[in-house]
Amino acid sequence: MGGQRFWRYMLIWALLVATIWFGDRFVRGVLLTANEPRAVTARGSLSEVERSTISLFDTTAPSVVYIFTDRAEAADGIGIRETHGAGSGFIWDAAGHVVTNHHVVEGATRVAVRLDSGEAIPARVIGVAPNSDLAVLKLNENRASLQPIPLGASADLRIGQSVFAIGNPFGLTRSLSTGVISALERRLPVGGGREIVGVIQTDAAINPGNSGGPLLDSAGRLIGVNTAILSGSGSFAGIGFAVPADTVNRIVPALIRQGRVPTPGIGIRVAPEQAGAPVGVAGVVIAEVLPGSAAARAGLRGFDEGRSNGDVITHAAGQPVATLADLAIQLEQTGVGHSVTLTVWRAGRSFKVDVAVIDIS
Secondary structure, X not given: OHHHHHHHHHHHHHHHHHHHHHHHXXXXXXXXXXXXXXXXXXXXXXXXXXXXXXXXXXHHHXXXXXXXXXXEEEEOOOEEXXXXXXXXXXXXXXXXXXEEOHHHHOOOOEEEEEOOOOOEEEEEEEEEEHHHOEEEEEEOOOOOOOOOOOEOOOOOOOOOOEEEEEEOHHHOOOEEEEEEEEEEEEEEEEEOOEEEEEEEEEOOOOOOOOOOOEEEXXXXXXXXXXXXXXXXXXXXXXXXXXXXXXXHXXXXXXXXXXXXXXXXXXXXXXXXXXXXXXXXXXXXXXXXXXXXXXXXXXXXXXXXXXXXXXXXEEEEOOEEOOOHHHHHHXXXXXXXXXXXXXXXXXXXXXXXXXXXXXXXX
């Protein structure tokens, strides 16, 4: 009798479990299934930060352009082949001048600019400044509706400020990324032993195709031109660099006026940086003084066949110079047409000499 009662309870229990299991499957599969468009959940107003970012993009994006180029390159065994490139830029003035990076248009046989409206306009390169990685284009057709980008200053920037990059990474037009200023006063090599000084470092995403586009502050003003990234893969890894706006505002007008900017120098060729080690002097080792140059007129000497009868520049304008880039910075700050005081080591003694800064471009 007791056994029958047990099995009766077990059967009831099993039926209850089966009922709950099948009922759950039915409720979830039929009654709770959203097989029709769902009602949209209402949200409140956008945050102040969101509204500010949207306004910044809407205001500034019409000033940003997409640049695409054609280049003719030698190809082994097949002669010349045409390659294509792309980058970003921004409208400088209502006359149709566009600013971008020099490396975006370097060697280009054809350049075109796509405006925010989607219209593509042929353009020509009217000036380049390789030492600042800047170039100016001129649209072949003027557009009355062009919107120049608002210009800010870079001298008073602070680490931690919010920044915004607009450009065309990987050809994806009108892309916005955000971040902060990670560091200031970086130095960026540009070849020929020279460096861009005062470079802005940011963690705002900058990828291939962003080059030449604007870096903006929270007021939507240009504070830099995105130019390079530090990455092992070639894609963004959290470190991007921008040419500071104060440099841009000095270089671009000169490129518009005369197509070039002076390259300050004194007329010397320098030896590799390690060349100073044998004589135990840190500085810029003069390998050769060009005839008729400012350095020649000042009596500077180059090293001759490795003998220690040449000159090493250890200071310029009172600042130590260990590399050609250090010297170039001091000459840039002195300016063409002025004289710079150099401290020179020669044959075991140091002396000072004034040398005129000339244009060596």
